[in-house]
Each structure stands twice: as C-alpha cells, then as structure tokens.
Amino acid sequence: DTEVTQTPKHLVMGMTNKKSLKCEQHMGHRAMYWYKQKAKKPPELMFVYSYEKLSINESVPSRFSPECPNSSLLNLHLHALQPEDSALYLCASSQDGTGNTEAFFGQGTRLTVV
Amino acid sequence: GQSLEQPSEVTAVEGAIVQINCTYQTSGFYGLSWYQQHDGGAPTFLSYNGLDGLEETGRFSSFLSRSDSYGYLLLQELQMKDSASYFCAPNLNRDDKIIFGKGTRLHILP
Numbered sequence: 001d002t003e004v005t006q007t008p009k010h011l012v013m014g015m016t017n018k019k020s021l022k023c024e025q026h027m028g029h030r031a032m033y034w035y036k037q038k039a040k041k042p043p044e045l046m047f048v049y050s051y052e053k054l055s056i057n058e059s060v061p062s063r064f065s066p067e068c069p070n071s072s073l074l075n076l077h078l079h080a081l082q083p084e085d086s087a088l089y090l091c092a093s094s095q096d097g098t099g100n101t102e103a104f105f106g107q108g109t110r111l112t113v114v
Numbered sequence: 115g116q117s118l119e120q121p122s123e124v125t126a127v128e129g130a131i132v133q134i135n136c137t138y139q140t141s142g143f144y145g146l147s148w149y150q151q152h153d154g155g156a157p158t159f160l161s162y163n164g165l166d167g168l169e170e171t172g173r174f175s176s177f178l179s180r181s182d183s184y185g186y187l188l189l190q191e192l193q194m195k196d197s198a199s200y201f202c203a204p205n206l207n208r209d210d211k212i213i214f215g216k217g218t219r220l221h222i223l224p
Contacts, residue, residue: 031210033210033212041216042201042214042215042216042217043157043214044214045211045213045214048210048211050210055210056210056211090156090157092157092212094210094212096210101144101145101147101162101205101210101212102147102159102162103147103149103157103212104159105157105158107155107156108156
C-alpha cells in the first residue's frame with residue numbers, strides 16, 4: 001500500500017466554522033507533512049511531523065492547528081479561516097530524512113472559505 | 115534566505131528531449147528531488163540526487179552539481195502525457211524539510 005489518503009476531497013466552510021482535514025498512511029513512514037497550494041503556484045510547506053512530534057512550523061497562522069494522533073494519522077484543524085485560505089491542502093509522508101526522501105502525496109482537500 | 119530558480123514554461127515537441135534547469139541557494143542543503151504534477155493531481159516523485167552526478171530512471175534523468183548549486187531534469191522521448199508542471203525540491207537539513215521551486219510548466223506539441 002503506497003497510498004496517502006485524504007478526507008474530505010472537497011470542503012466548503014464559513015469563516016466562523018471549525019472543521020478538520022484528515023490524512024492517513026500505512027507505509028510506516030515516520031515523517032508527515034501539510035502543504036498548501038494555490039492555483040498555478042508550488043506547494044507551500046506548512047508543517048512537518050517527525051516521529052509524531054511537530055518538528056517544523058513554517059510560521060503558519062494559529063487558525064491552522066495540526067495534530068498527529070499516531071504514526072499513521074495526521075489532522076489539520078481549521079478555525080476562523082479567511083477567504084484567502086481557500087486552496088488545495090496536500091498531505092504527504094516520507095520514510096526518513098537520511099537519504100532518498102521520496103515524499104508520497106495524497107490527492108488533497110480542496111478547501112473553499114466563504 | 116532561500117531561493118530557487120527554474121524556468122516558468124518550456125515547450126517541446128513529442129518525441130524530443132527537454133532539459134529543465136534548477137538553481138538554488140539554500141541553507142542546509144541535503145539533496146535535490148524532482149516532482150511532477152498534472153493539472154488537478156497530486157505531486158508525484160520522479161527522481162532524487164543526494165550526490166553529484168547523473169541519476170537515470172527510465173525516460174527521466176536528473177543531474178546535480180553541488181559546487182554550482184545547480185541541477186536539471188532531463189526528459190527523453192517526450193510523450194503527450196508528460197505535459198505537466200515539474201518542480202525541483204531541495205531536501206534541507208536532514209529534517210525532512212522539502213520545499214518546492216516555483217515550477218516549470220511543460221507543454222508538449224504533437
């Protein structure tokens with residue numbers, strides 16, 4: 001199984017809503033990532049978890065709150081988002097950082113904030 | 115700071131060869147990956163260079179020169195399905211940090 005599964009595929013939320021994005025992998029990877037991608041732009045790194053601990057936060061606003069409940073799951077909790085936060089949110093995982101760090105990406109959650 | 119430069123667009127003919135260059139200035143450089151992304155799809159891994167030199171994977175090859183802070187992706191025998199965006203993505207500091215260049219949009223003409 002070389003899949004990273006993200007749910008939901010699409011999400012529309014209001015600026016006062018609270019929602020969560022979910023990501024799951026069963027490849028035994030120890031690193032998991034959240035990226036944000038706007039149309040015709042590259043993926044922009046948000047968070048990295050290594051061995052279930054937050055290792056990198058790229059100065060992301062606190063209205064985005066990541067969580068790693070176990071080695072297979074990664075969540076992104078959303079609260080009080082702005083319309084400019086509308087984007088494709090990609091989850092990825094990789095085995096380790098000591099060599100060929102191939103990252104496997106999920107298909108993403110397309111988020112619209114209204 | 116960090117900077118990554120790659121051409122924004124490249125056009126080539128089906129069956130031809132194309133090279134996409136990437137120059138980088140980053141701290142804690144560990145290696146260079148390349149990813150492909152089709153419209154509406156997720157990025158998929160193509161190649162990784164941890165050492166200087168050429169890595170070959172089927173129709174795709176990638177090259178790295180650490181001394182020149184430069185790498186390239188070479189695509190041979192181009193097919194229409196190769197029309198996509200290609201990103202160079204340095205791995206930084208062995209901390210699982212993977213950042214993406216701005217991407218090169220590859221257009222294939224029949």
